[in-house]
Amino acid sequence: MxxxxxxxxxxxxxxxxxxxxxxxxxxxxxxxxxxxxxxxxxxxxxxxxxxxxxxxxxxxxxxxxxxxxxxxxxxxxxxxxxxxxxxxxxxxxxxxxxxxxxxxxxxxxxxxxxFTHKLKPTKLQSESVLRMKTMLTIRDHYVRIRTQLKNAHKSMIITSKVVPMKTEINDYKREIARYDIKITRLEKRIIELINQDNDLKQSYDKIIKVTGIGLITAASILLYTNNFKSFNNPRKFNCYCGLAPFEYTSGTSVKRKDKTSRYRNKELKKLLFNAANTAIRHDQQIKTYFNRKTKEGKHKMSVINAVACKIIYRVFAVANRDEPYVNFSV
The missing domain is CATH 3.30.420.10 (Ribonuclease H-like superfamily/Ribonuclease H)
Structure with a gap:
């Protein structure tokens, strides 16, 4: 046509x-x-x-x-x-x-x-996913502000050794506590929103059981995959997150190490690296893999990147089947 x-x-x-x-x-x-x-x-x-x-x-x-x-x-x-x-x-x-x-x-x-052959019709995400996106953005803002307050609070404690700063330190404590409450309330609202949507709840209940995946990481995966409608392949999603390594060679003179692309979702990659570090500590199978690779001489960050890839494969596997996730290393 x-x-x-x-x-x-x-x-x-x-x-x-x-x-x-x-x-x-x-x-x-x-x-x-x-x-x-x-x-x-x-x-x-x-x-x-x-x-x-x-x-x-x-x-x-x-x-x-x-x-x-x-x-x-x-x-x-x-x-x-x-x-x-x-x-x-x-x-x-x-x-x-x-x-x-x-x-x-x-x-x-x-x-x-x-490039009409490359165009794909776009469809807006559901109202629940759009609301969740807004809530995650607000939470990210709150976390950034709280981090700034905590850093300033630490500076005030050091300054108080020379100059009396008791009132200012208490003010910072109250502000930090206020943002702790805001963040907690927002996370409860995100859970309530997910529970109100049957499709989101089914996917969330499956992927949250994967070791290393928490509330914010699970919600972010549901958001950026549009509840696994925009991505049905873990390899493509790893590429989107900046976890997939790519070859860099040309002729016989240029041969560099494979590395990930700078075109990536930085926030999602950060969350998945945090998930990988958690899995390394609490999943015996992942921990054994991490220790083996580092002993072989692999760079620590490269192994963490590989662990993050494994977590995405687990998430997609459990999301695409009716059986719950089972951790065989326990």
């Missing part, structure tokens, strides 16, 4: 959009609208009149919450759309000079028309 492709550059207040055809990639329409409900609906109607009711495939970059309203309206009107990683569009554009919102919209439209 022949499509017209609409590239949209999303910003906080406005949307720049361009429409091109698939054959010669000519720009047929270049306009701007507000990033509001009325503005988005007006854009859709204008494009439909321009292409005379033929099929349109919308394409725009992942921009977090700025593009959420656009995706919601397109999905509610059963329009076909794809959210694409910005790095993919940048790398495909070749050598470019200059940048503006209208130019970016044209580049996105041309990208969609050129």
């Amino acid at each position: 022949e499509y017209f492709y609409c590239g949209i550059d999303v910003s906080k207040d406005s949307l720049d959009y361009a429409v091109c055809n698939q054959q010669d990639k000519n720009i047929l329409l270049l306009e701007k609208t507000d990033n509001t409900i009325s503005g988005i609906r007006k854009m859709i109607k204008l494009i439909e009149r321009k292409v005379k009711s033929r099929q349109v495939w919308y394409c725009f970059e992942h921009t977090g919450h700025y593009g959420l309203l656009l995706a919601h309206i397109l999905q509610s009107q059963q329009q076909k759309y794809s959210m694409v990683a910005s790095i993919d569009i940048i790398k495909s554009s070749g050598l470019t000079r200059g940048k503006s919102d209208p130019i970016d919209a044209q580049r996105i439209a041309i990208y969609a028309a050129t």
Whole structure:
């Protein structure tokens, strides 16, 4: 089926959009609208009149919450759309000079028309998953603030050896305790949210039993896999997390060690490394593997990376079957 492709550059207040055809990639329409409900609906109607009711495939970059309203309206009107990683569009554009919102919209439209074989229709996550994403983001902010307060509290204790700082130290203690309560309450709300969604609860109850996986790691895996709908292969998810090593060779002169890619989800990789360290301490099978590899001369961080990969394989294995996880090393 022949499509017209609409590239949209999303910003906080406005949307720049361009429409091109698939054959010669000519720009047929270049306009701007507000990033509001009325503005988005007006854009859709204008494009439909321009292409005379033929099929349109919308394409725009992942921009977090700025593009959420656009995706919601397109999905509610059963329009076909794809959210694409910005790095993919940048790398495909070749050598470019200059940048503006209208130019970016044209580049996105041309990208969609050129790489139509790579485009996959996007579907918004469920309301429960989107709410969980917001809660995890808020919790991350609270944890960062609490860490800053704890560091400042330690500095105050050192300073108090020279200057009286009792009042300030007590203030920091109260603030740290306040954020401890906030974080605990938020974690309880995340558990309640998971329990209210049957699909999330079934997956959560399975993967939480894997040694090393805690509440936040389990919730993050459910979020980024969209409850194992976006990823059905542990190898692909390891690649997304930055755990999969890649070869780096060229001819006979360039031969470097295999290493992971810098294109990764850093937060998720950090959580999985924490999970790996926990598994090394509490899972005898993993602990034996870790000790054997380090004695063979493997770098400690490389072995931890391999353990994190093993944990993902276990998570996907238990999520894709009806049987519960069994730790044979116990």
